[in-house]
Amino acid sequence: MSLWSKFQKGIQDVAGDLEKVVSNAAAQVSAVAAVPDPKAQARAEEWNRALGERRLPFFVQERLRQTAAGHLPWIQSGPVAALLMERSHGIHPLGMVGGNCWYHFGYSWTQGHYDGWHQAIDRLRQEAVALGANAVVNVDMRVRRGQEEDMDYALLGTAVRVQDLPPSPEPAVATVSSLEFVRLLEDGVVPVGIAIGAEYDWYQPWVGTMLDQASMQAPFAAQYWNMEVADLSSFQENVRRRALYNLQQDGRRLGAAVLAHTQYAQLFRVADGQGQGERFLYRHIAIGTAISYQPAHVPHHELLPTYSLGRRLHPHRPHAKDLL
Amino acid sequence: MTQETLAPHAVERLKGLRSQGSHEGIFTSDLSVNEFVMIRKAEFEPLGLVVGSCIYHMGIQYGSWNQNMEMDVLSQAMYQARELAMSRMDQEAILLQADGVVGVRLEVKRMEWDPDILEFMAIGTAIAHRTGAEGFKGVGGKPFTSDLSGQDFWMLLQAGYRPMEMVMGSCVYHVAHQGILRSMGNIGRNTELEQFTQAMYDARELAMERMQREAADAQADGITGVQLHEGSHNWKPHVIEFFAVGTAVKAMNDADARIDALAPQLVLPVND
Numbered sequence: 001m002s003l004w005s006k007f008q009k010g011i012q013d014v015a016g017d018l019e020k021v022v023s024n025a026a027a028q029v030s031a032v033a034a035v036p037d038p039k040a041q042a043r044a045e046e047w048n049r050a051l052g053e054r055r056l057p058f059f060v061q062e063r064l065r066q067t068a069a070g071h072l073p074w075i076q077s078g079p080v081a082a083l084l085m086e087r088s089h090g091i092h093p094l095g096m097v098g099g100n101c102w103y104h105f106g107y108s109w110t111q112g113h114y115d116g117w118h119q120a121i122d123r124l125r126q127e128a129v130a131l132g133a134n135a136v137v138n139v140d141m142r143v144r145r146g147q148e149e150d151m152d153y154a155l156l157g158t159a160v161r162v163q164d165l166p167p168s169p170e171p172a173v174a175t176v177s178s179l180e181f182v183r184l185l186e187d188g189v190v191p192v193g194i195a196i197g198a199e200y201d202w203y204q205p206w207v208g209t210m211l212d213q214a215s216m217q218a219p220f221a222a223q224y225w226n227m228e229v230a231d232l233s234s235f236q237e238n239v240r241r242r243a244l245y246n247l248q249q250d251g252r253r254l255g256a257a258v259l260a261h262t263q264y265a266q267l268f269r270v271a272d273g274q275g276q277g278e279r280f281l282y283r284h285i286a287i288g289t290a291i292s293y294q295p296a297h298v299p300h301h302e303l304l305p306t307y308s309l310g311r312r313l314h315p316h317r318p319h320a321k322d323l324l
Numbered sequence: 325m326t327q328e329t330l331a332p333h334a335v336e337r338l339k340g341l342r343s344q345g346s347h348e349g350i351f352t353s354d355l356s357v358n359e360f361v362m363i364r365k366a367e368f369e370p371l372g373l374v375v376g377s378c379i380y381h382m383g384i385q386y387g388s389w390n391q392n393m394e395m396d397v398l399s400q401a402m403y404q405a406r407e408l409a410m411s412r413m414d415q416e417a418i419l420l421q422a423d424g425v426v427g428v429r430l431e432v433k434r435m436e437w438d439p440d441i442l443e444f445m446a447i448g449t450a451i452a453h454r455t456g457a458e459g460f461k462g463v464g465g466k467p468f469t470s471d472l473s474g475q476d477f478w479m480l481l482q483a484g485y486r487p488m489e490m491v492m493g494s495c496v497y498h499v500a501h502q503g504i505l506r507s508m509g510n511i512g513r514n515t516e517l518e519q520f521t522q523a524m525y526d527a528r529e530l531a532m533e534r535m536q537r538e539a540a541d542a543q544a545d546g547i548t549g550v551q552l553h554e555g556s557h558n559w560k561p562h563v564i565e566f567f568a569v570g571t572a573v574k575a576m577n578d579a580d581a582r583i584d585a586l587a588p589q590l591v592l593p594v595n596d
Contacts, residue, residue: 226401232379269437310593
């Protein structure tokens with residue numbers, strides 16, 4: 001960076017700081033001027049206490065209790081077709097339940113994903129328990145990315161009660177729709193929760209990767225060679241195996257198998273610098289639906305093969321824009 | 325649906341204690357819920373997710389500017405790296421004593437820090453016949469591999485075929501540039517660019533030939549679900565890879581009887 005650009009950047013930084021000071025001061029003045037609403041303040045304090053004590057705030061508990069008792073209307077998030085199926089199969093929607101956790105990554109982005117999702121799932125389950133549910137279906141997983149090293153993990157779903165069953169102390173949490181949930185139950189398969197496996201590690205090849213070593217031995221020829229960078233392959237495989245093992249262990253905790261619908265992996269290279277040599281970071285996260293079933297129980301649904309003449313089953317029909 | 329119509333296991337789970345979860349049938353896989361049901365419907369059980377990967381340095385090869393030619397160094401690299409990833413996945417399936425692997429995906433990723441290094445990954449779900457019935461293994465008694473989904477796997481068995489091996493053919497090809505005189509000569513004319521046509525033909529043909537040769541070696545009757553991908557992995561603009569991949573299948577002894585029993589019904593959805 002040239003001296004002039006450093007100088008210019010310095011002026012910009014000072015201007016930016018001044019702007020922040022002014023806006024902070026304005027915010028403080030307006031905070032003093034505005035009289036806080038005691039109700040809103042009490043509500044905020046109750047949220048604080050409840051999150052700290054790992055429970056639901058009293059006013060949330062009350063609303064859920066009223067909904068469960070039928071004094072407030074039930075809520076269902078799926079399509080009307082799902083409602084029809086639910087009614088005909090003895091599934092009663094109770095209410096929408098959610099859980100979220102805005103999480104700051106201190107030492108590990110990867111571990112943060114594991115902790116953030118688990119915290120959000122626990123909170124979702126708390127609301128489902130308060131409604132007296134047997135399961136939460138149609139659970140939608142979303143994230144909101146923060147400004148810096150932080151992220152919000154959010155879950156939203158419909159808590160349901162199965163006819164004639166007592167409320168569950170640990171309701172099943174299912175990412176499938178209520179239609180699929182019903183079909184799976186009839187086949188003896190219960191989606192019980194969400195399992196997560198995450199792992200990361202660093203690799204620092206002290207004398208360079210195998211490709212670097214080959215380049216040292218044959219400075220001009222190595223770039224023309226086809227070769228596996230075997231040390232990087234095995235480092236990556238090792239981390240991935242641990243992530244998938246963790247996923248299996250998380251499923252085992254729920255006594256369930258895991259259908260891993262989402263897998264995310266990244267390999268970074270951090271260049272030589274600050275006294276540290278070249279390093280590699282690999283992270284792998286797998287998220288899945290945990291399902292409980294007994295292999296001995298064979299699915300009994302009869303299947304009727306059909307061939308649809310509907311448009312949606314013709315994915316290869318070209319669009320004009322691809323042909324002209 | 326009442327307690328009577330539900331499986332006892334499902335009722336117990338919904339009543340709800342984790343400790344009542346089965347410790348049988350604990351596996352991981354990337355099957356969808358529908359695929360899982362269909363695999364079980366086909367009398368198979370998932371055993372686990374199997375993965376193989378390989379980080380590979382591609383050698384450098386220069387194509388002659390005005391000549392159509394296969395870039396054989398790159399073709400070999402693409403083939404060998406995929407083969408390494410697949411064989412590692414196979415090893416995991418053998419350890420799980422699987423009959424085969426379904427839903428195999430082959431992914432290629434470019435490393436940001438070096439354009440000549442690519443990551444190849446093969447990922448699928450190992451399955452085994454529920455009652456241990458024999459006759460489903462692939463070539464040489466090894467687990468079969470297939471890129472078919474759970475639904476397609478069920479349909480394939482219903483149609484009287486069994487998967488043998490996921491077969492592939494790859495060809496990296498350099499499409500010749502047109503000379504300046506040639507380009508000038510085409511100004512104002514509607515005409516076929518034969519050199520380009522020929523390059524596309526030849527590259528596709530080489531990829532298909534190689535895939536078909538693999539299937540013949542696997543003693544398969546045919547290849548189903550073939551997809552032909554065209555791609556460039558950060559190569560020069562005139563270098564392109566044709567990659568053909570599909571599942572080699574073999575007819576079972578009672579194939580004709582099975583296919584006669586299966587009479588798909590045509591339906592016309594009124595809301596689509």
